Amino acid sequence: MSLLHTIRSRIGHAEIVQIVEMDISRILETLLPDATPDVMKTIPWMKPPYVNDDHSMRAVSQCFIIRIGARMLVVDTCVGNDKHTAGFDAFAELQLEFLTTLEQAGIDRHAVTDVLCTHLHFDHVGWNTYRQDGRWLPSFPNAKYYFGKKEYEFAQKGNPKDAMYEAQDMSFQESVKPVVDEGLANFIDRDTDLGDGISVFSAPGHTIGHIAIEVDAGTEKFIIGGDAMHHPVQVAKPDMAQVLDYDNAQSSATRHALLSRLDGSATLFTCTHFCSPSFGLITRDPKGDYMFTGVHK
Template sequence: MAGPAFRLSTLFPDWDETIFHVHEDWLVPHYVNPEKMTALLNMHSWILQFNGQTILVDTCIGNDKDRMPAEKWHQVQSPYLERLAQAGFEPEDIDMVMCTHLHVDHVGWNTRLLGGRWVPTFPNAKYIFSRTEFEHFQANAADMDRISFDDSVLPIIEHGLAEMTDGNHVLGEGLLLEPAPGHTPGHVTLTLEAGNHTAIFTGDILHHPLQIHYPHWNSRFCSLPDEARTSRRRVLEYCVERDALLMPAHFGPPHCCKIDRAGEAYSIRWYQN
């Protein structure tokens, strides 16, 4: 699903338009609209099949939900479940749902409307929430995030499907949740290690590939700026050291990449497999 098209100067307080010309050869057409100078963001989930488990990471916007004033997200009727089926998965096949954080665009398909009630979309799954994140949103969520907390998070609690995690948390062999605060106070990453292969699912630690080249840039949505920079650096260093796949929530196609060090910053190797 195409995400919101923020002007780069709005998304990144440190934006300098000369930077576009430095990177124009790869930014267009997938990552920047040059006519409007907007960042092209994606919204997608990831599915892992690992050690007999099927795990869904982040659940996007959801259907039938009140999301005003975000008109493009309001009462959406997207083919999310149909696309899931095309990939070979029914909702009942999902064993675990992991939300990197609880913003509106990462929890929407946690639930669906059935008989006038919000019920878990994935009835056989454990839903993994950071306790720090849950308690922060429970106390502080406002506007759209309050509405999505009420219709996409609380019903999971009420149905007894939530599992709260604290600190580093092993989900299974080769699967590690780690705190990565900054974008939100309780944001987490999921690292998968299988032999020589490693991937890290990073949610909103990076919104846009330009942040690989400029890791000190925070988006306007990072609530704890210093911690966001620290988490971003840690993840990028991990990717360099382990040749790990970076699996963000909002990058356009091909959606994931590997990272090389470039002086005090980093560069991108897009993953085409």
């Protein structure tokens, strides 16, 4: 097995390492079926690397590791190894060198201070834990793990009508409950200051208690929007919902609110599945439509 791709950048006083777990481009096509190549061709700025040469979407599963001051924060922890993802076979029983990649990137998982999950879908919590001797153990044993209160309460009981119900129930048992059982979980409100310039704010719709993270890195700021958007096409078309969104109207309202907040500002923006350059600026084109311009940092 080989090491995973890593991307390093610096935004203000923050050092950021992205660990790219896997390519999910083909999977995203089924989740954003309205984002066809013909639609992509109508968006003047939609070019590689966010689409392929045939204008099909590109997307990844990845996590962000942020060093700022004395803090080392992991945001969204991908799918993970050995996981059971009923009905989502492309993600099941992965065997990837994620932990070795962390080590090779100079990241001591025992030194991670914080783990934040924007929501509790299985592809954002997987590396919360790893399996050893038949047990699920926290991957970051000295960290505070942050879960949104409302998100956790909903995930605890699940929704049997949800297409992801069985996969989510398994994920809760494998990737969330072991962290809670170890006493590492911190349940937070959807608008919470975590100190050192790190804060979260409410961004619901994709899930009931979805949050986004904002980091004030001194000379620059950035926002990681989790799954508020899955691809930059939703910048151009914020009313385009993902088929697994909990509430389409609410996810659309969240995108409009985010884009309005970011429009013309120097705050860099990304979401968990945006391929590199993942961070970019939000502006408007002459017609008033939102644009995403990737920035290499």
